[in-house]
Amino acid sequence: MSVTEATEIKTTCAYCGVGCGIVAEKPPIDAEVIVVSGDPLHPANLGRLCSKGSALGETVHHENRLLYPMVNGNRVTWDAALTDVVSRLQSTIEQYGPQSVALYGSGQLLTEDYYVANKLMKGFVGSANIDTNSRLCMASTVAGHKRAFGTDTVPGCYEDLELADCLVLVGSNMAWCHPVLYQRIRAVKQSRGDRMKVVIIDPRRTDTCDIADLFLPIQPGTDSVLFNGLLIWLLEQEKVDHSYIIQHTSGFDRTLELARVTSPTVQVVSKKCGLEPEVVEIFYRWFAENDRSVTAWSQGVNQSSAGTDKVNAIINCHLATGRIGKPGSTPFSLTGQPNAMGGREVGGLANQLAAHLEFNRPDDVERVARFWQAPNMVGKPGLTAVEMFDAVSRGDIRFIWIMGTNPVVSMPDADRVKEALTLCPTVVVSDCIRNTDTADVADILLPAAGWSEKDGTVTNSERRISRQRRLRAPVGESRYDWSIMAEVGRRLGYGEAFSFQSPVEVFREHAALSAFENHPTMRPRDFDIGGLMHITGEGYDGLVPIQWPIPDTTSVGQARLFEDGHFFTETGKANFVPVSELAPVNMPDDNYPLILNTGRVRDHWHTMTRTALAPRLSQHRDEPFVELHPDDAASREITDQSLVVVSSQYGQVVVRARVTTHQQSGHVFVPMHWSGQFSRSGRVGSVVNPVVDPFSHQPDNKYTPVELRRFVAERYGVLLSRSPIALPETEYAVSVKSAACYRYELATAHDRESGFSAFLPELLSASKVEYDDVANGVKRCLYLQDGEVVAILFESQSYESLIDRAGLESAFIDDQDMALPQWQLLSGQPGKGAGCQGRQVCACFGVGENAIVSTIQQEKLDSVESVGDVLDAGTNCGSCIPEIRQLLASVNG
Numbered sequence: 001m002s003v004t005e006a007t008e009i010k011t012t013c014a015y016c017g018v019g020c021g022i023v024a025e026k027p028p029i030d031a032e033v034i035v036v037s038g039d040p041l042h043p044a045n046l047g048r049l050c051s052k053g054s055a056l057g058e059t060v061h062h063e064n065r066l067l068y069p070m071v072n073g074n075r076v077t078w079d080a081a082l083t084d085v086v087s088r089l090q091s092t093i094e095q096y097g098p099q100s101v102a103l104y105g106s107g108q109l110l111t112e113d114y115y116v117a118n119k120l121m122k123g124f125v126g127s128a129n130i131d132t133n134s135r136l137c138m139a140s141t142v143a144g145h146k147r148a149f150g151t152d153t154v155p156g157c158y159e160d161l162e163l164a165d166c167l168v169l170v171g172s173n174m175a176w177c178h179p180v181l182y183q184r185i186r187a188v189k190q191s192r193g194d195r196m197k198v199v200i201i202d203p204r205r206t207d208t209c210d211i212a213d214l215f216l217p218i219q220p221g222t223d224s225v226l227f228n229g230l231l232i233w234l235l236e237q238e239k240v241d242h243s244y245i246i247q248h249t250s251g252f253d254r255t256l257e258l259a260r261v262t263s264p265t266v267q268v269v270s271k272k273c274g275l276e277p278e279v280v281e282i283f284y285r286w287f288a289e290n291d292r293s294v295t296a297w298s299q300g301v302n303q304s305s306a307g308t309d310k311v312n313a314i315i316n317c318h319l320a321t322g323r324i325g326k327p328g329s330t331p332f333s334l335t336g337q338p339n340a341m342g343g344r345e346v347g348g349l350a351n352q353l354a355a356h357l358e359f360n361r362p363d364d365v366e367r368v369a370r371f372w373q374a375p376n377m378v379g380k381p382g383l384t385a386v387e388m389f390d391a392v393s394r395g396d397i398r399f400i401w402i403m404g405t406n407p408v409v410s411m412p413d414a415d416r417v418k419e420a421l422t423l424c425p426t427v428v429v430s431d432c433i434r435n436t437d438t439a440d441v442a443d444i445l446l447p448a449a450g451w452s453e454k455d456g457t458v459t460n461s462e463r464r465i466s467r468q469r470r471l472r473a474p475v476g477e478s479r480y481d482w483s484i485m486a487e488v489g490r491r492l493g494y495g496e497a498f499s500f501q502s503p504v505e506v507f508r509e510h511a512a513l514s515a516f517e518n519h520p521t522m523r524p525r526d527f528d529i530g531g532l533m534h535i536t537g538e539g540y541d542g543l544v545p546i547q548w549p550i551p552d553t554t555s556v557g558q559a560r561l562f563e564d565g566h567f568f569t570e571t572g573k574a575n576f577v578p579v580s581e582l583a584p585v586n587m588p589d590d591n592y593p594l595i596l597n598t599g600r601v602r603d604h605w606h607t608m609t610r611t612a613l614a615p616r617l618s619q620h621r622d623e624p625f626v627e628l629h630p631d632d633a634a635s636r637e638i639t640d641q642s643l644v645v646v647s648s649q650y651g652q653v654v655v656r657a658r659v660t661t662h663q664q665s666g667h668v669f670v671p672m673h674w675s676g677q678f679s680r681s682g683r684v685g686s687v688v689n690p691v692v693d694p695f696s697h698q699p700d701n702k703y704t705p706v707e708l709r710r711f712v713a714e715r716y717g718v719l720l721s722r723s724p725i726a727l728p729e730t731e732y733a734v735s736v737k738s739a740a741c742y743r744y745e746l747a748t749a750h751d752r753e754s755g756f757s758a759f760l761p762e763l764l765s766a767s768k769v770e771y772d773d774v775a776n777g778v779k780r781c782l783y784l785q786d787g788e789v790v791a792i793l794f795e796s797q798s799y800e801s802l803i804d805r806a807g808l809e810s811a812f813i814d815d816q817d818m819a820l821p822q823w824q825l826l827s828g829q830p831g832k833g834a835g836c837q838g839r840q841v842c843a844c845f846g847v848g849e850n851a852i853v854s855t856i857q858q859e860k861l862d863s864v865e866s867v868g869d870v871l872d873a874g875t876n877c878g879s880c881i882p883e884i885r886q887l888l889a890s891v892n893g
């Protein structure tokens with residue numbers, strides 16, 4: 001290595017919209033692990049990383065990587081794969097027209113990938129059927145922003161959440177989903193104490209409530225009623241800013257009128273929202289009294305059949321008080337994916353054009369066409385996600401290219417999506433992972449370079465553009481998404497428009513389009529990064545994180561917008577949007593009396609294609625589950641840890657019960673993460689109703705009527721295997737990667753004589769040592785190859801009699817001291833150092849519940865800090881602090 005070559009490279013985390021900066025050690029191409037740490041100079045995280053970010057370097061090994069192109073299951077050359085893509089695309093268009101083709105993308109693509117995708121589809125293929133998983137994520141906020149501001153603009157920045165005297169979090173489990181931002185707020189809250197009020201609005205008590213001064217366990221879907229009530233309260237308490245309203249807004253009176261209908265009094269609001277009037281009043285008072293108030297929201301607002309209205313009901317309260325884009329005073333949407341914002345900038349959604357230009361302005365269509373020199377410019381919006389897969393299902397879309405997303409898992413009514421794709425004549429999937437539920441139904445697989453191999457930009461929740469930098473060359477034959485699409489563009493005959501040779505060339509064009517005819521006298525837009533349109537390769541390589549707008553080369557970025565009360569509507573004024581009360585489309589009934597809410601867990605990312613590769617991210621929640629209230633459990637004879645069938649009119653899952661009072665009676669929660677790759681029956685998308693918001697077309701993932709019943713298992717099993725095996729075809733099967741082996745949790749309703757071994761073809765050639773422990777009702781079997789234990793299977797009619805799994809795992813640790821004699825394994829006694837830690841709490845240091853509880857007891861600990869001093873738990877990313885606090889409370893009373 002030459003002395004000038006960098007050994008450390010700065011890049012950006014691949015996961016959430018916080019957009020944390022990372023310092024990575026430059027790895028060799030075949031590195032199994034990359035050493036990462038938080039970038040102390042990145043403004044988003046100032047050196048912090050959460051459990052997922054700090055484990056990123058453990059997910060870059062080649063296990064399950066898609067290394068070369070494949071057609072119909074066979075390896076092919078890139079040339080053959082692209083020839084096939086292009087000829088199928090062309091023949092589909094020739095026969096059925098451009099509306100018969102679609103591209104379904106992702107907020108995890110880089111801006112450069114996204115820009116090329118949008119240009120290819122809307123300007124050259126001639127179809128606006130390009131939508132993305134951001135439809136499932138941010139569409140309601142986009143629609144709400146546009147209705148209010150005329151543009152899709154996030155007015156504030158992260159610092160505002162720290163500066164707020166009243167911080168309201170609506171439908172956001174920030175402690176788990178935006179953990180580094182949450183830690184920033186926790187630190188401020190700790191030092192400011194009561195001077196900072198934190199209000200959490202969520203139907204379930206999440207770990208985010210750890211810093212709450214006030215918790216509003218709202219009835220799902222009723223947020224608009226609550227915020228309409230706040231608007232009335234503000235007026236009655238003379239807290240509205242009349243001069244701001246007159247000078248900078250329109251539509252106040254009509255909005256107020258409707259708010260009076262839905263939310264005339266605190267009593268009415270409380271009743272509709274299922275809240276105590278006193279609690280509602282405290283919230284209203286705190287918001288009214290504090291000029292510095294921030295309302296931040298996420299999927300509890302967006303993923304709703306009333307999502308867009310919820311967004312506007314919130315913004316209405318900020319407009320009425322003039323609290324927009326001011327320090328510590330703003331509405332703030334938390335974006336989910338690392339580049340959710342970048343996707344919106346390039347116009348990645350079917351109803352956007354590009355660079356915040358709009359279909360509903362004919363000039364804009366012409367403007368983009370002229371800029372791109374586009375021969376087939378589309379003039380009107382295409383199909384949105386749910387409509388798109390419906391069109392696939394009907395046979396109207398016959399060619400679909402899916403890139404950077406896994407719709408067979410993440411779409412609502414997901415079995416129907418799977419069926420539609422199975423029937424679709426051409427499904428192209430670009431992914432870095434070989435086996436995903438969507439890749440399984442693809443005709444053509446294109447290997448994409450992944451995080452650590454790609455170069456480009458992402459934009460985080462506070463409009464900050466950061467570089468993702470290449471740490472090493474793409475593995476196998478994988479290629480960059482933008483370059484794959486550019487090659488397709490060239491092969492379609494558009495050589496000049498797709499002549500890009502590097503991401504900076506794409507970025508320059510994107511920046512130029514943002515500035516194109518963008519000035520006060522022509523077509524002013526908020527999104528303007530024209531200052532970067534001539535950026536050199538070196539400048540791009542060295543680009544430091546910067547917040548748009550960046551209109552000229554001297555711009556240093558801008559933390560806030562709209563501070564001057566000027567908006568991007570025709571009149572320059574913001575719009576109040578009258579918000580009515582939209583009833584849920586599907587209501588609970590006798591058959592499906594419970595409401596299913598779905599969302600995220602702390603350590604997994606979406607469909608687990610990457611986080612499941614890291615053992616330490618797979619322990620905190622190791623199986624798909626349903627959280628339910630003790631009353632709902634008792635009335636159905638469901639106990640904690642039992643298996644439960646959750647069903648709706650669309651489909652069903654079988655998951656493990658977690659009985660908890662954090663869940664309200666009548667509501668249940670199932671995480672979205674488990675796919676067919678890691679569980680036989682945990683893919684909750686098949687249960688979720690395909691109901692969408694009427695304005696944004698965003699699906700409601702938080703409200704599906706369901707019923708629960710106990711899954712009656714005749715036999716349970718736990719299998720530990722040194723190598724991964726195919727997921728056994730039993731009614732319940734879940735795989736969990738551990739540090740030393742792969743664990744499979746099994747259950748079946750049939751008590752076959754052969755037990756589970758019949759489902760384990762991989763182990764047929766191994767020799768077996770068995771022991772039938774009749775006294776304890778457990779059968780134990782060791783599978784041996786060359787005298788070495790390759791797998792252990794325990795089975796029993798009762799789940800409780802299967803012993804601690806952590807103890808058994810030590811059998812696979814290549815350490816003489818830890819190795820257990822075979823008799824001990826067969827006797828079912830936990831080994832040395834085993835049993836031991838219990839369920840994982842701290843992912844960063846691998847500390848389990850039993851260890852924490854016994855240390856609290858033995859050392860008489862009474863604070864989170866003292867637990868950290870002794871065990872390190874909670875001292876790195878801090879995500880487990882709420883759980884440590886709960887353990888302290890349960891031990892110390």
Ligand SMILES: Nc1nc2c(c(=O)[nH]1)N[C@H]1C(S)=C(S)[C@@H](COP(=O)(O)OP(=O)(O)OC[C@H]3O[C@@H](n4cnc5c(=O)[nH]c(N)nc54)[C@H](O)[C@@H]3O)O[C@H]1N2
Pocket residue numbers: 016017137170171172173174176177178201202203204206218219220221222223298299300301304335336337597598599600601602603604605606702
């Ligand atoms: N660990 C982890 N972090 C992630 C992700 C991940 O997969 N894993 N994904 C990222 C992405 S893409 C996204 S979009 C974000 C999502 O981040 P969040 O939106 O914070 O996460 P969710 O769990 O989807 O839902 C948030 C909360 O909304 C609540 N909710 C449900 N219905 C209602 C309602 O009617 N009103 C209100 N007020 N609340 C309601 C739910 O109970 C839940 O606690 O997370 C990002 N960060």
Ligand SMILES: Nc1nc2c(c(=O)[nH]1)N[C@H]1C(S)=C(S)[C@@H](COP(=O)(O)OP(=O)(O)OC[C@H]3O[C@@H](n4cnc5c(=O)[nH]c(N)nc54)[C@H](O)[C@@H]3O)O[C@H]1N2
Pocket residue numbers: 106107108109133134136137138299303336337403404405406407409410411412430431432433436448449450451454481598599600605606607608609610672684685688701
């Ligand atoms: N029930 C329920 N469903 C939901 C939600 C919910 O709360 N509940 N949330 C919704 C939301 S907010 C979101 S954002 C979606 C997320 O849902 P998805 O987007 O379907 O989930 P991911 O697992 O993130 O899928 C990303 C895919 O891209 C691949 N990938 C990673 N990097 C690259 C790359 O550089 N190039 C390419 N080509 N591929 C890459 C990954 O391996 C993975 O297969 O789920 C939605 N679905």
Ligand code: SF4
Pocket residue numbers: 013014015016017018019020045048049050051052053054178179180181
């Ligand atoms: S909070 Fe965690 S997941 Fe999100 S960007 Fe930062 S390190 Fe990555």
Ligand SMILES: [Mo]
Pocket residue numbers: 136137138336337
């Ligand atoms: Mo998302």
